[in-house]
Structures are given as C-alpha cells and as structure tokens.
Amino acid sequence: MAGLLLSPTEKIYILHGVQDDYRSDGRTNIDYRPMELETDVVSHASGSARLRLANTDILVGVKTEIDVPKPDNPGLGKIDFFVDCSANATPEFEGRGGEQLANNISNMLQRAYNSSQAFDLKQLCILEGKQCWKLYVDILILECGGNLCDAVSLAVKAALFNTRIPFVKAALMDGGSVDFQLSDDPYDCKLLEAGTAPLLVTLCKIGDKCVVDPSAEEESCSVISLIVGITGNPKYYSKDAIETPNFKCKCSTIGMNGPGSVAPETFKNAINQGIIAANSLDEALGRALLRERQECNNFKKNSYGFLK
C-alpha cells in the first residue's frame, strides 16, 4: 500500500507478533477480518452476491446464456469470468486503467475453476454436443481495500451458490438444430451445485511465517505473497450433511505475487496453512449461505443492498 510509512521498530513489532501467531489486531495468522455478505442483490442476474471485507467491496452477478459446447468437450458447459474494476474504487481505474489488474484476477479464477473437481461443468450440459449453458460471472470491484483475490473468490462462490438455471420444458429437433422451450415460471429452476467451488487464499509472507488477509500495515512488511486456490467441501453447503460425501480440500491453483522469493520449506508450510484457512472460511461461508437461503425460503429475508 502506498502512502503508508512504518518505522523499522514498528515492522519488527509486527514481525514478532506474526512469529508468535498473534497479530497486532488480535487475530491469529489464519483469521480473516469480519465480512458482510448478501446474496440476491441484482434482480437482472440469475445469481448475485455482494461482499464487503474491511474496505473491499465486491459485487458479482451471474448471467446465463445458451451456447454450443466445445467439440472436444461435448458434455460440458462453459464458464467465463469477467472482472471490471470500477473507477469508483480509485481514479486510476478510469478508462482502461484497471484492465491489467482485472485480467490478472480473471485469469486466476479461470485457472482455479478449470478442473472437474473444482467446479463440475457437467451440470451445465443441456443436450450433449448440441447445447449447453454458458455462465457469465461478472465481477465488479467497487472499492479496493486490499486482499482482492480472497474477497472476489468468496463473492463468486456465493453468487454461484445463489444462481438459478431455468429448466428446459421441451426440445424440438429440427434437422440438425435444436430449439428449446424454457420454463417461464421463475421458481421452476434448478440451483447450481457450487459446493466444490474453489476459494482463493492470499498468504502474505512476513518473516518466515505467512498470514492470511493482511492489513495495510502487514502488507507493507511483506515482499511476497502466495495465492492458492483450494477447492471447497460440499458438506458445508447442504442441509443433510450426512448424505453428502465428505471431500478433502485440494489445491487447484498456485500463484505468486511480489518481488521477493520463498524457500521451499516455507512454501510447503504456506500451502498447508492455506488449506486450513480455506477450510474454515469455506465452512463459515457455507453456514452463512444456508442461513440466507433458509430465510429466503421462509420469506423472512430483509434486503439491504447498499442502503444499510
């Protein structure tokens, strides 16, 4: 973070705290700051979520479209990520200023989701080889307060969990082309299974330990951060937890950010730490989303949007 000046003593104070697993704001090394999450905020999208983590504000909308599957994967649907850095976040993003950051994040997400164990694209198939659903996951960054990747991946998972895909009522085969009739009833739809969707965890290296969700002060003590994509556990996202299989978290992508370097030993520890952090984050997200869905089903849900 620019504009933040820390004296060497302050840096050592932070570093010693991290060594003892006790950070300057009282968190442990794998604790996140409190966040706010709301789903179903944009009525024009099939699924949407808004997440606020400290000063980072993310709005995600998922739109669906019918598309033709790729010839080499006839049974799979498509998913596409688009990140837009709004100039509301900082004037530097005006015009095409935010494009590089946006591409970085969307490539990271694309890589993390590019595995059948991370997100099952088979559920988007309508008619093998002919038609499939294409999900457009549009991410809008409204305010930038650090730790973007983590916040974006959480919001994306929440939005996918919230996404409804209409059922196909009837299909007409006319020669080679297929014609669909979609159900008009907004409640006649299936929910996406997003339990395994990956979460990105940014680990900031301070000394030879790593912390998740660094504050601005901690970020200025660190020269390099690792980003790991960890698949979720569907157990946390379903009401009858016994029947759903218990998956172990898997690492689906690794990226690095920053000018420094990491020793292989630290690297291994960092990934394990990332898996533990992602697991607890996943559990918390699942609980919040299930509660939200429950409230929605009981018509008790209060909609706040940006008015709170």
Added chain:
Amino acid sequence: MPGPDLLSSQGLRLDGRRPNELRRIRCKLGVFTQPDGSAYLEQGNTKVLAAVYGPHQASKSKSSVEGVVVNCQYSMATFSTGERKNRPRGDRKSQEMSLHLRQALTAAIKTELYPRSQIDIYIEVLQADGGAYCASVNAATLALVDAGVPLRAYACACSASMAWRGAEPAPLLDVGHVEEAAGGVVLTVASLPSTGNIALLELSHRLHSDYFEIVLSRAMQGCRDIEIILDRAVREHLAEGWTKQDIVTI
C-alpha cells in the same frame, strides 16, 4: 395520436402508478470510504452508485484558469441490463451519457471557485430499469453534496412521457423501462429546481409542439419533487452527524 396504450381506462400506468407519480426513491450518502464523496440511489428498480474525487489538481492538458474541470465517467455493470453487456463503458451510448452528465453537473457546481482543478465524478449503474440518466444525475448530486463541493443548487433530473386518457392528454412522470420500450415520447430534463433553470433537455421521438409545454411542466414538477426527496436525505444524513469516513479517521 398513434402509439401504445400507456394508460389503462382507470388512469393507471403499466406498473400501477398514477400519471404524476414518481417511482420510489431510496438513497444513502457516504456509502464508501475511499472517495471524497459517494452516494447510492435507487429509483424503482434502477440502482446507481456515484463516487466523487476532488477537487484536486488538474492534469496539464485539461487544466483551465476559468474554473474547475468536471470529469465524468458513466459506466454500466455488465449484468445491469436484461441482455448481458459485453463492455461496461467506452461504447457510444455511455460516452454520450458521460457528456450529458458533465453538462448538467457543471451547471450546478460553482466552477469559478476552483481554477486549475478537476473534479472526477464516476457513475456505476448496477441495475438499469429505465431512467438511468435521471438516477445518475440525482446520485451524482448527492455524492457532490457528500464530498462538500459548493453547488449553486441541487441538480435533479426527471423524465416525462405523453399518454392519452380518452381525449385528455395525460403526461406521464418518471418513465420506466417498459414505457420507454413501448416507444412513446421521452423528454428528459435536468434542472436546478430551486432556480427554475434547465441545464439539459433531451427529447426523443415526435411530440406535437402544442403538448410540449405540458410535458415539460410535468417533468419540471418531477424535478421539484425529487429535490425535496434529495434534500430530506441530505438533512437526515447530516443529522446523523457522521459518515463512514469520519469513523476511519477517529
């Protein structure tokens, strides 16, 4: 007059409003901490975020000794419309919108107070359901107030359309997306209601000049109504006594 039936025989519109009724406006100032001023405004299902940065030193090419340079960017989220948009900004429509916003807001700002400076106003439309320009102007006014930029008056925008109830002309206030798409006249006015001046006026489709007056006065009435709502929101916000920015600095 040919055209679709925008008014039922009971005198109600397609979404159940009366001809002179605005959509529900809900707004909040100071939603974000980083910009100098920010506001969120909902007008029916149209939802807009506005952020203001500045006044700060202008870049050399833009700088003017006469007064502050107002820089606007209008951008629509890709999921804001029924059909997905491919690009959030840069297309012809949003560039035109940016220009129109700039015109209306420059008229409201006391530009002469800040020579060689620049104010950036960024608009993000989260959901578009007709009248996105009007909502943007209203949200930008609130954001400017939140940023503490001296204004001559509130800039308020409202649209009006023309319909018939029997043989009686009944101009419609605050046109929604369905009414816009039905292909009627849309008159968009951005005005400074407390001075009664018009900062920007745009008319689409054909309107007989005999009826121009009544449609315009209906739109101006809408602007005055919106000013009352915005003014109340500003007063409530100030009565609360703090913004998110203040929390951070304490």
